[in-house]
Amino acid sequence: MNASIIKQLKNIVGSERVLTSQEDRLTYAYDGTQLLAQAPEAIVIPQTEKEVSDIVRLANQEKICIVPRGSGTGLSGGSIPLQNSIVLLLNHWNQILEIDEENLTTWVQPGVITEQLHQAVEKRGLFYPPDPSSMTICTIGGNVAENAGGLRGLKYGVTKNYVMGLEIVLPTGEIARFGGKNVKDVAGYNLKEVFVGSEGTLGIFTKILLKLIPKPQSTKTMLALFDSIQQAAKTVSDIIAAHIIPTTLEFLDQLTIRSVEDYARIGLPLNVEALLLIEVDGHPAQVAEEAQKIIEICRSNNASQVQIARDDEEALKLKTARRSAFSALARVKPTTILEDATVPRSQVAPLVVKIQEIAKKYNVLIANFGHAGDGNLHPTGLTDERNSEEISRVEKAFKEIFKTAIDMGGTITGEHGVGLAKKEFLKEWVDPGAMKIMKTFKEMLDPNGILNPGKIFDVKPKCEGKLPA
Amino acid sequence: MSSDTKSPLHHSFAQVEIPDDDILTQCMHCGLCLPVCPTYSLVGIERSSPRGRIRLIKENAAGRLSLTETFIDEMYFCLDCQACATVCPAGVNYGQLVEAARAQIYESKKESGFWLKKFFFRQVFTSFKRLKFLARLLRLYQKWFEPFLKRIGLFRIIPERLVRMQELAPRISDHFFDETISEKTLPTEQPKYRVGMLSGCLMNVMFADINRDTLEVLLHNYCEIITPGEQVCCGSLAAHNGDFEIAKKLARQNIDIFFRLNLDAIVINSAGCSAFMKEYAQLLHGDEKYREKAARITGLTRDVHEFLMEIDFKKPVSPFQSKVTYHDACHLVHTQKISAAPRDLIKSIPGVEYVELDEASWCCGSAGIYNLIRYNDSMKILDRKVKNILQTGADILLTGNPGCMGQIAYGLKKANSPMQVMHPITLLNLAYKNSVRNDQ
Numbered sequence: 001m002n003a004s005i006i007k008q009l010k011n012i013v014g015s016e017r018v019l020t021s022q023e024d025r026l027t028y029a030y031d032g033t034q035l036l037a038q039a040p041e042a043i044v045i046p047q048t049e050k051e052v053s054d055i056v057r058l059a060n061q062e063k064i065c066i067v068p069r070g071s072g073t074g075l076s077g078g079s080i081p082l083q084n085s086i087v088l089l090l091n092h093w094n095q096i097l098e099i100d101e102e103n104l105t106t107w108v109q110p111g112v113i114t115e116q117l118h119q120a121v122e123k124r125g126l127f128y129p130p131d132p133s134s135m136t137i138c139t140i141g142g143n144v145a146e147n148a149g150g151l152r153g154l155k156y157g158v159t160k161n162y163v164m165g166l167e168i169v170l171p172t173g174e175i176a177r178f179g180g181k182n183v184k185d186v187a188g189y190n191l192k193e194v195f196v197g198s199e200g201t202l203g204i205f206t207k208i209l210l211k212l213i214p215k216p217q218s219t220k221t222m223l224a225l226f227d228s229i230q231q232a233a234k235t236v237s238d239i240i241a242a243h244i245i246p247t248t249l250e251f252l253d254q255l256t257i258r259s260v261e262d263y264a265r266i267g268l269p270l271n272v273e274a275l276l277l278i279e280v281d282g283h284p285a286q287v288a289e290e291a292q293k294i295i296e297i298c299r300s301n302n303a304s305q306v307q308i309a310r311d312d313e314e315a316l317k318l319k320t321a322r323r324s325a326f327s328a329l330a331r332v333k334p335t336t337i338l339e340d341a342t343v344p345r346s347q348v349a350p351l352v353v354k355i356q357e358i359a360k361k362y363n364v365l366i367a368n369f370g371h372a373g374d375g376n377l378h379p380t381g382l383t384d385e386r387n388s389e390e391i392s393r394v395e396k397a398f399k400e401i402f403k404t405a406i407d408m409g410g411t412i413t414g415e416h417g418v419g420l421a422k423k424e425f426l427k428e429w430v431d432p433g434a435m436k437i438m439k440t441f442k443e444m445l446d447p448n449g450i451l452n453p454g455k456i457f458d459v460k461p462k463c464e465g466k467l468p469a
Numbered sequence: 470m471s472s473d474t475k476s477p478l479h480h481s482f483a484q485v486e487i488p489d490d491d492i493l494t495q496c497m498h499c500g501l502c503l504p505v506c507p508t509y510s511l512v513g514i515e516r517s518s519p520r521g522r523i524r525l526i527k528e529n530a531a532g533r534l535s536l537t538e539t540f541i542d543e544m545y546f547c548l549d550c551q552a553c554a555t556v557c558p559a560g561v562n563y564g565q566l567v568e569a570a571r572a573q574i575y576e577s578k579k580e581s582g583f584w585l586k587k588f589f590f591r592q593v594f595t596s597f598k599r600l601k602f603l604a605r606l607l608r609l610y611q612k613w614f615e616p617f618l619k620r621i622g623l624f625r626i627i628p629e630r631l632v633r634m635q636e637l638a639p640r641i642s643d644h645f646f647d648e649t650i651s652e653k654t655l656p657t658e659q660p661k662y663r664v665g666m667l668s669g670c671l672m673n674v675m676f677a678d679i680n681r682d683t684l685e686v687l688l689h690n691y692c693e694i695i696t697p698g699e700q701v702c703c704g705s706l707a708a709h710n711g712d713f714e715i716a717k718k719l720a721r722q723n724i725d726i727f728f729r730l731n732l733d734a735i736v737i738n739s740a741g742c743s744a745f746m747k748e749y750a751q752l753l754h755g756d757e758k759y760r761e762k763a764a765r766i767t768g769l770t771r772d773v774h775e776f777l778m779e780i781d782f783k784k785p786v787s788p789f790q791s792k793v794t795y796h797d798a799c800h801l802v803h804t805q806k807i808s809a810a811p812r813d814l815i816k817s818i819p820g821v822e823y824v825e826l827d828e829a830s831w832c833c834g835s836a837g838i839y840n841l842i843r844y845n846d847s848m849k850i851l852d853r854k855v856k857n858i859l860q861t862g863a864d865i866l867l868t869g870n871p872g873c874m875g876q877i878a879y880g881l882k883k884a885n886s887p888m889q890v891m892h893p894i895t896l897l898n899l900a901y902k903n904s905v906r907n908d909q
């Protein structure tokens with residue numbers, strides 16, 4: 001990147017907030033996604049909305065790309081830089097600006113870490129449900145950009161259900177605000193829905209207004225062990241059919257259980273085929289009743305054992321173990337390619353079986369775990385980035401898995417986003433009419449294509465036919 | 470820590486410790502190490518996080534990044550506290566990577582202060598005689614010159630760096646430990662265990678009283694104690710600062726000395742030393758002659774709290790009234806995974822009111838000689854620890870490592886706190902003495 005652009009960036013944020021050393025550029029080349037990396041030209045650390053706006057205007061002027069970043073833990077390549085790009089680092093912007101206990105809302109800066117928010121609101125008897133597994137480090141800004149989910153998604157929904165307002169710097173530099181503390185508001189189009197989950201391609205969040213709910217009075221966490229995956233999957237369907245929506249209904253296969261136990265050492269059984277981690281919360285009487293019903297359903301599906309966590313500490317250990325699955329699987333083989341093929345929940349059992357078949361077909365190792373309750377599985381290919389032949393077999397296997405999910409009425413990504421990793425599959429799932437609207441939005445908001453271009457989809461050139469020679 | 474290459478990428482590594490390619494690949498850059506890293510918490514920049522440092526080492530291994538000033542700085546900005554390794558779900562042995570990187574840096578002679586380091590590790594720490602000589606000089610200074618210079622106001626005019634250096638340095642003990650005991654000490658009753666005790670290099674001259682307490686506690690628990698006179702520094706300081714050649718030399722010496730003593734255990738009261746001796750097996754794995762002996766010594770090594778819990782130590786009888794809290798030394802909790810034993814030991818003392826410290830396993834910033842060579846960073850990290858400690862309202866802060874004790878005492882003094890800093894073994898010995906006194 002030419003020196004004059006760097007100089008202008010330094011003029012906007014101050015020279016100590018523009019990083020250009022080789023060491024910095026190499027360490028901002030990746031996020032949590034395996035196999036992909038690209039060094040940016042510079043890393044810029046803004047402190048105000050005006051600075052962000054100025055940087056965006058400069059980008060439009062000089063035709064450089066901007067890649068927003070929180071903690072860089074995304075799983076689809078949303079924060080991986082592109083050629084000729086700068087990383088806009090937002091993790092330093094980490095204040096919780098306000099918790100409004102009367103209106104049950106909170107204004108936060110994009111760099112607030114999810115767990116930090118959980119702790120702050122729970123101290124006041126409130127609750128922010130979305131709990132992505134990387135919550136100890138992932139930022140709210142990143143969560144909103146990816147519409148992140150988590151273990152509690154089954155009952156409480158995902159990030160989009162909690163965004164009430166946004167302040168955004170648009171790809172042309174204007175600052176726009178929508179939403180607010182009103183519980184109901186239908187003035188104008190529902191723009192929030194477009195921007196939440198836009199993966200950093202439609203705008204940069206500078207302030208986020210989130211909805212809070214009262215903290216559940218009590219919780220009960222259970223572990224049910226099964227000798228067959230089918231039994232576990234049927235248990236999931238039966239629980240929903242009994243009109244119980246647990247907070248969490250997670251599935252782990254044997255390989256995942258073993259890896260997680262190797263890390264967490266909490267005494268998980270190593271020889272069961274499948275395990276369900278189930279949590280219910282709410283009023284104590286309701287919790288007791290639902291837990292009892294769930295235990296009965298597990299037993300009626302031949303669960304070999306059902307254990308209830310003795311206290312909060314043990315429950316937390318179980319959930320932390322589950323949240324570590326993606327990384328713990330690296331104990332089997334170092335490169336874990338985690339996907340989130342999702343199907344309507346009635347198809348969870350058939351999908352699990354199909355994944356096993358596909359893994360066998362390509363002779364690759366695929367562990368399976370995920371949010372069985374909402375149909376969002378995480379088949380994880382276990383391989384070694386130094387073995388390019390095996391990697392290509394894993395990629396072929398996933399191509400088939402995505403196709404299978406789509407054929408079952410599912411989607412290619414339940415919560416991790418499209419980013420770079422799933423670009424090629426998007427058109428298989430998204431209807432052409434919908435695709436056209438998405439591209440129109442992108443072209444309209446970002447005419448120069450400077451904000452995270454090439455993520456989710458590529459926008460074709462505006463003219464038809466051959467370009468002039 | 471073997472030096473055999475595993476991939477063609479190791480083209481320009483010096484023939485010392487090489488960052489293990491399998492470990493480098495094991496990191497899948499998920500980022501879960503970032504929230505527990507003290508340096509990342511200070512600056513929020515990726516290269517100052519474990520994930521970032523691993524990437525730098527990987528790029529260096531692949532020949533895309535040379536041993537630049539920034540690279541060297543980052544390898545030493547890291548405290549090597551290994552909180553990241555504890556939390557890493559993938560099981561990355563981060564310690565091997567950063568220590569191997571430091572070995573490469575040391576060999577390249579590119580770091581500033583290389584010659585001073587080399588002098589200290591090769592000349593001073595390899596000889597207890599020389600170390601004790603320097604310690605005597607320092608003691609002379611501390612006892613006679615320091616108070617005099619203070620009185621005449623010299624400290625107000627000399628550079629601040631020198632003032633704090635000597636404020637940070639613990640007091641040299643009036644009597645060095647090894648000069649007050651014989652090689653073999655027998656308990657008054659029939660001994661049940663025969664243990665070796667590492668007097669330690671710094672413990673010997675600066676914390677001789679803790680060694681004394683350790684000796685007395687072990688005697689009280691039916692141990693016959695051997696403290697061989699020719700033992701040397703365990704090698705930890707050298708290894709953590711890149712000089713593996715000296716570390717291995719010292720390790721071999723200690724292995725030879727302890728191996729022929731026919732011991733049930735080697736009991737150590739300094740976390741850094743017990744952690745490193747437990748790594749002797751790995752350190753000398755490639756040495757045909759020493760591989761088995763090193764494994765045996767590693768198998769015998771015990772942290773003192775761990776040992777006492779194992780032998781179901783005698784519980785003190787009389788209450789010792791005090792409100793106490795406990796700081797986990799990194800080399801106990803992260804390297805050795807010892808966190809329950811010291812707490813159980815402390816709680817077994819009647820009358821003691823134990824309150825758990827927030828962020829108990831967050832590094833205090835001592836990190837070997839880190840507080841001397843990176844004072845400002847060390848103090849920022851210490852601030853967070855002191856804040857947590859003061860919140861407990863305890864009378865005594867307990868911790869099982871001399872470096873932490875010195876650092877935290879310094880921090881509490883700066884905060885004008887009357888809180889005492891003590892090794893848990895000292896507390897136990899006090900409780901024992903109380904019980905004996907009350908018996909009489």
